[in-house]
Amino acid sequence: xxxxxxxxxVVAVAAALCLSSCLTVSIPTxxxxxxxxxxxxxxxxxxxxxxxxxxxxxxxxxxxxxVVVSGGSNxxxxxxxxxxxxxxxxxxxxxxxxxxxxxxxxxSPNAPADATGDARYTFRExxxxxxxxxxxxxxxxxxxxxxxxxxxKPAPGHLVIKTIRKPQVMRWDGPICRLTDGHGNYYVxxxxxxxxxxxxxxxxxxxxxxxxxxxxxxxxxxxxxxYYNIVGDCLGQGYHQYVFAxxxxxxx
Numbered sequence: 001x002x003x004x005x006x007x008x009x010v011v012a013v014a015a016a017l018c019l020s021s022c023l024t025v026s027i028p029t030x031x032x033x034x035x036x037x038x039x040x041x042x043x044x045x046x047x048x049x050x051x052x053x054x055x056x057x058x059x060x061x062x063x064x065x066x067v068v069v070s071g072g073s074n075x076x077x078x079x080x081x082x083x084x085x086x087x088x089x090x091x092x093x094x095x096x097x098x099x100x101x102x103x104x105x106x107x108s109p110n111a112p113a114d115a116t117g118d119a120r121y122t123f124r125e126x127x128x129x130x131x132x133x134x135x136x137x138x139x140x141x142x143x144x145x146x147x148x149x150x151x152x153k154p155a156p157g158h159l160v161i162k163t164i165r166k167p168q169v170m171r172w173d174g175p176i177c178r179l180t181d182g183h184g185n186y187y188v189x190x191x192x193x194x195x196x197x198x199x200x201x202x203x204x205x206x207x208x209x210x211x212x213x214x215x216x217x218x219x220x221x222x223x224x225x226x227y228y229n230i231v232g233d234c235l236g237q238g239y240h241q242y243v244f245a246x247x248x249x250x251x252x
Contacts, residue, residue, distance in 0.1 A: 029140065032139070035249075035250065036248060037223050038247060038248055039249050048104050050103070051102060052102060057069065057070040059092060061089050062089045067134045067135040068126070068132060068134055069131065070129065070131055075129060096193070097193070101172055101217075102173075104169040105132075105134075105169075106167035106169060107226070108167075109136040121133075139162070140163075142160055143159040143204050144158070144205075153232070154232065156202035156234045157202050161231050163227060166228050168222065171217050172217065175211055176211070177197045177212075180209075182208065185243060185244055185245050186242060187231050187241045187242065188220070188239060189237055192238075194236075197237065198235065199211060201233050220242040229249065
């Protein structure tokens with residue numbers, strides 16, 4: 001059994017990075033962080049093995065700003081998770097209702113893109129259990145720019161864009177909810193708080209949201225360097241960017 005299948009025998013990797021426990025953590029904008037990456041998608045891994053979606057047990061390290069997911073040789077059980085109170089600076093992340101059909105975790109965020117085998121995955125031990133490094137949030141930007149709102153759950157008419165490093169493949173087999181800014185950038189809804197997606201969202205000017213039928217499965221991979229942009233709306237719905245209008249993010 002591959003290490004990836006071993007991980008998924010415990011819990012599938014979640015894509016929804018709510019950062020629910022990082023309300024007091026200061027994360028810079030993409031410009032402040034000096035973020036710049038080519039938006040060309042990374043190729044599908046040669047050893048792609050699809051895993052079914054599930055709600056994952058995640059922890060956030062508020063000091064290092066890293067997200068880990070239960071997995072490895074000694075994962076926390078569902079029963080333990082319910083009453084688990086992690087030690088500081090670790091806190092629980094929110095569990096989300098995921099909308100993608102299947103997924104594959106390519107590597108931990110700080111692993112080299114050319115890493116192979118077990119070298120692709122970084123594990124930690126917290127409270128006697130093993131956890132896989134899943135993602136690293138690096139920047140947060142608000143839409144409209146220059147206006148203040150809660151970056152965890154923005155007000156109606158606002159959106160938040162979180163740039164993260166999370167080398168993960170995701171696949172949608174049915175209709176998708178597609179968000180666009182009207183300038184050639186497109187985002188696919190990947191998670192909701194309620195479990196039921198809705199198009200009835202108050203969006204910023206020029207932005208729109210619609211349900212789209214797929215002629216074939218939609219499979220997305222991160223941009224070069226393992227980066228994703230994740231948008232959050234006022235209803236707690238999350239979206240992964242999968243089409244970029246520009247070859248580099250942020251655009252010049």
